[in-house]
Amino acid sequence: MQKAIFGAGCFWGVEAAFRQIPGVKATTVGYSGGSLDKPTYHDVCGGKTGHAEVVEVDFDPAEVSYEKLLKAFWELHDPTTPNRQGPDIGSQYRSAIFFTTPEQEEIAIFSREAANKSGKFKKPIVTEITAAGAYWPAEEYHQRYLEKNGQATCHLA
Numbered sequence: 001m002q003k004a005i006f007g008a009g010c011f012w013g014v015e016a017a018f019r020q021i022p023g024v025k026a027t028t029v030g031y032s033g034g035s036l037d038k039p040t041y042h043d044v045c046g047g048k049t050g051h052a053e054v055v056e057v058d059f060d061p062a063e064v065s066y067e068k069l070l071k072a073f074w075e076l077h078d079p080t081t082p083n084r085q086g087p088d089i090g091s092q093y094r095s096a097i098f099f100t101t102p103e104q105e106e107i108a109i110f111s112r113e114a115a116n117k118s119g120k121f122k123k124p125i126v127t128e129i130t131a132a133g134a135y136w137p138a139e140e141y142h143q144r145y146l147e148k149n150g151q152a153t154c155h156l157a
Helices: 011-019 041-045 066-076 102-117
Strands: 002-008 024-032 052-059 095-099 128-131 135-137
Touching: 002 011, 002 066, 011 024, 011 052, 011 066, 052 066, 052 095, 052 135, 066 102, 095 102, 102 128
Parallel strands: 095 128
Antiparallel strands: 002 052, 002 095, 024 052, 024 135
């Protein structure tokens, strides 16, 4: 098993989408990339902790490659808008890849370059690629939020 951490705006819809990918064994929504230990949703939404809303993906690389997860990541949001996804505005909604191994870093950089050159996006990609630091799971009511609330989707790109 390996872990991947992605920030692509509001974590509810992103988490639900990653959970549908064969080879993904578990997903958890949470916070990464900030300075405060054990941040709460209220802390992160205040915009002063530096955290992004993220999805931690546990996957079996024998069943799904990191490249396929990145392909889904690029399709799930608009990676050209800094600190914004749809109506959600703030640094906590930034596009980010938090790599957990040097191999993930290399693959993520290559993938971002390929996505930039693909012609799919009209503006340059602003996705940050950063070493994973502390990951803090979000409060329980955020986990599988759409499923718990009878919703199939969230506003995704």
